[in-house]
Every structure is written in C-alpha cells, then in structure tokens.
Amino acid sequence: MTPRQPNTSFDQLLSQLSTRLINSEHAETQTCIAEAIAAFGAYVDADRCYVFEFSEDISSMSNTHEWVRDGQSAHIDDLQGVTSGDLPYFFEQMRRSHQFITNDVGQLPANAENEKAEFQRESIKSVICIGLVANNKLLGFVGCDMVHDTYQWSEEDIRHLSLVANMIANTLEREQTYQKLIETQRQLEEANSKLQALATIDGLTGIANRRALDEALEKEVKRAKRQRTGIAVLLIDIDHFKSFNDAYGHLKGDEALKQVADALATIMQRSTDFVARYGGEEFAVIMSTDSAWQALRKANEILDAVENLDITHERSDTDPYLTVSIGGYFEVPKADAEVAGTIQQLLNNADMGLYQAKDDGRNCIRFY
Numbered sequence: 136m137t138p139r140q141p142n143t144s145f146d147q148l149l150s151q152l153s154t155r156l157i158n159s160e161h162a163e164t165q166t167c168i169a170e171a172i173a174a175f176g177a178y179v180d181a182d183r184c185y186v187f188e189f190s191e192d193i194s195s196m197s198n199t200h201e202w203v204r205d206g207q208s209a210h211i212d213d214l215q216g217v218t219s220g221d222l223p224y225f226f227e228q229m230r231r232s233h234q235f236i237t238n239d240v241g242q243l244p245a246n247a248e249n250e251k252a253e254f255q256r257e258s259i260k261s262v263i264c265i266g267l268v269a270n271n272k273l274l275g276f277v278g279c280d281m282v283h284d285t286y287q288w289s290e291e292d293i294r295h296l297s298l299v300a301n302m303i304a305n306t307l308e309r310e311q312t313y314q315k316l317i318e319t320q321r322q323l324e325e326a327n328s329k330l331q332a333l334a335t336i337d338g339l340t341g342i343a344n345r346r347a348l349d350e351a352l353e354k355e356v357k358r359a360k361r362q363r364t365g366i367a368v369l370l371i372d373i374d375h376f377k378s379f380n381d382a383y384g385h386l387k388g389d390e391a392l393k394q395v396a397d398a399l400a401t402i403m404q405r406s407t408d409f410v411a412r413y414g415g416e417e418f419a420v421i422m423s424t425d426s427a428w429q430a431l432r433k434a435n436e437i438l439d440a441v442e443n444l445d446i447t448h449e450r451s452d453t454d455p456y457l458t459v460s461i462g463g464y465f466e467v468p469k470a471d472a473e474v475a476g477t478i479q480q481l482l483n484n485a486d487m488g489l490y491q492a493k494d495d496g497r498n499c500i501r502f503y
C-alpha cells in the first residue's frame with residue numbers, strides 16, 4: 136500500500152473530537168476515544184486500531200479500546216494484563232522512545248522473537264504504536280495494525296496518530312485526576328461519617344452519648360409538638376455503684392455498665408425509642424408514646440431486666456444483686472411550647488422522679 140496524501144478533513148474531524156472531549160462528561164469520554172480510534176483506523180485504511188493502558192510501573196498493559204474493520208477478528212479480550220516478560224522488546228521500545236513503528240514485522244530484530252510470534256498469532260504485518268504521554272508520564276499507547284499487507288507508515292500517518300495520542304493522553308490524565316478526586320471525596324465522606332459516629336457514641340457501652348441524647352431530645356420534642364403526641368423520659372441510675380467499684384474493681388464496673396446498656400437497648404427497640412448514657416452510671420431513655428402507662432410498663436421491664444442480669448453486689452444496702460432506680464416523666468408538649476424549655480422540663484422532672492426513687496429505698500420507679 137502507498138501512503139495517502141495529507142488530509143485536511145481528518146484534521147477537522149480530530150479538532151471536533153478534541154473539542155467534544157474537552158467538554159465531555161465521564162460517560163461520553165469513552166465514546167469519544169472509541170470514535171477517535173475508529174476515525175484514524177478508517178482514515179489509514181487499517182484493520183485494527185486500539186488503545187492500551189500501562190500499569191503504574193509500566194510492567195504490564197491492558198487493551199482498553201479496540202476498533203476493528205469488518206471481517207477482522209477482535210483481540211481485546213485476550214490482551215488483558217500482558218506483561219513486560221511476555222513482550223520485552225516492545226516494552227523496552229515504548230519505555231525508551233514512546234513509540235513502536237514497524238512496516239514489516241518480518242524485519243524485526245532477533246531479540247524481538249516474542250513480539251514476532253505474537254504478531255504472527257494475530258496475522259499482523261505492520262504496526263504503529265504511539266505513546267500516550269501526559270505530564271511526562273507514559274500512560275499507554277494508541278496503535279494500528281495492518282493485517283493483509285505490509286504498509287509503509289508515512290510522516291503524515293505518524294503526525295496524525297500523534298495528534299490522536301495527545302488528545303487521548305490528556306483525556307486519560309483528566310479521567311485519572313477525576314477518579315482520584317472521586318476516591319479522595321469518598322474517603323473524606325467515610326472519615327466524616329466515622330467521626331460523626333464517634334462523636335455521638337459512648338466509647339465504653341457503644342450506645343448513644345449525651346451529645347446524641349441532646350440532639351434526639353430536640354428532634355423528639357419537635358415531633359411531639361407537630362404530631363400532638365406525648366413524650367416520656369426515663370432516667371436510670373445504678374444503685375450503690377461506688378461500692379460496686381470498690382468491691383469488685385473498676386473493670387468489673389465497666390463490664391456491668393455495658394451489660395446494663397445492652398439490656399436497655401434490647402428493651403427499647405422501636406424506631407422512636409432512644410437510649411443513651413447520660414452520665415457515669417446513669418442512662419436515659421426517650422420514648423414517643425401517648426400514655427404514661429406505657430412508659431411505666433417499659434420502666435418496669437428495665438427494672439426487671441437489670442435484676443435478671445444477676446450481677447452480684449454483696450455490698451449493696453438494697454439487694455445482693457445490681458439494681459437500678461428509675462425516675463420518669465411524661466408530657467404532651469403544647470404546640471406553642473418552647474423546645475429548649477420543654478427539654479429542660481422533661482429532664483428536670485425525670486430527675487426529680489429519680490431523686491424520689493433513691494429516697495424511697497432504690498430499685499424502684501417514681502414518676503414525677
């Protein structure tokens with residue numbers, strides 16, 4: 136075949152494709168690359184035109200885009216993860232000169248026997264590959280095969296394929312930067328949600344902490360006002376916990392706190408229930424409910440559940456087992472009630488109930 140004459144329409148086509156690529160969204164980018172290699176393939180009357188990307192250290196390459204003339208076989212599937220050990224001469228040429236051009240693969244030097252064998256396997260007679268270089272980094276290459284006859288690659292062909300290569304290299308670089316940005320953004324979001332979770336979870340017991348309780352109270356009070364429903368707060372305090380620590384040690388004390396927290400979380404499972412560690416050995420429960428009786432029933436369940444944990448507490452003046460006292464308060468907030476004031480009232484009154492429960496001998500429930 137003879138080299139063709141300079142072709143201005145190809146330049147125009149490239150210029151159009153490159154304008155589209157510059158303004159393209161991620162999805163369109165791949166189509167544009169496919170169109171660019173198809174345009175070049177058709178222009179030089181090639182049998183196959185393709186893009187390969189190298190691994191970071193240029194030790195392997197994979198075929199990412201392929202255009203084949205009608206009737207020619209596609210090779211993209213069997214050209215994945217090709218290593219420099221498979222084609223050492225080719226990799227060496229690409230690394231050194233960023234191109235690999237041969238008019239007749241039969242004339243390749245003796246040390247290119249692997250390459251010759253591979254080209255013969257694919258029935259290739261002439262090959263041109265131009266490196267995709269962006270920011271001085273070799274990202275891959277764009278290439279063309281002639282299958283039927285050998286072909287004399289012209290200066291014009293090389294210039295055109297270099298233009299295509301330039302365009303694809305810049306696009307790939309932009310895509311890689313975009314992917315890195317997306318990945319960084321994903322990592323940041325993940326770190327943020329972990330931080331958010333850490334900031335609202337009590338490290339020892341794994342249930343919500345005081346900060347999360349404050350947020351939940353605000354949300355629940357607003358909802359109760361909006362929906363005209365009631366809201367109950369229970370404050371649950373472990374009895375004689377100081378003497379428990381003194382008798383069994385701080386670690387056993389920690390273990391007991393975790394067991395009580397687990398028991399609370401097991402009982403309060405509705406989506407509108409909320410359990411938090413309120414202070415050292417004190418827990419809080421928020422319930423959306425229409426009746427104080429329902430709140431009282433839950434408080435009784437909690438009292439029983441803690442007793443049933445059977446945590447020995449020989450030094451307790453109340454019971455030889457770990458027990459809790461519970462203070463409760465129920466209210467249907469008025470539609471015009473001030474949120475902060477309502478929250479304060481819920482907590483203060485539940486606290487008054489707790490104070491009463493302690494005063495009445497502990498291991499009991501008092502509603503204010």
Ligand SMILES: Nc1nc2c(ncn2[C@@H]2O[C@H](COP(=O)(O)OP(=O)(O)OP(=O)(O)O)[C@@H](O)[C@H]2O)c(=O)[nH]1
Pocket residue numbers: 339372373374375376377378380384385386387388389392414415416493497
């Ligand atoms: N092991 C352990 N102990 C804690 C933790 N936080 C608070 N405490 C202990 O809880 C105890 C609370 O003591 P007090 O406030 O005197 O209450 P109490 O002994 O339970 O007495 P009453 O509530 O009146 O029955 C203190 O000894 C604290 O050290 C914790 O995270 N781990």
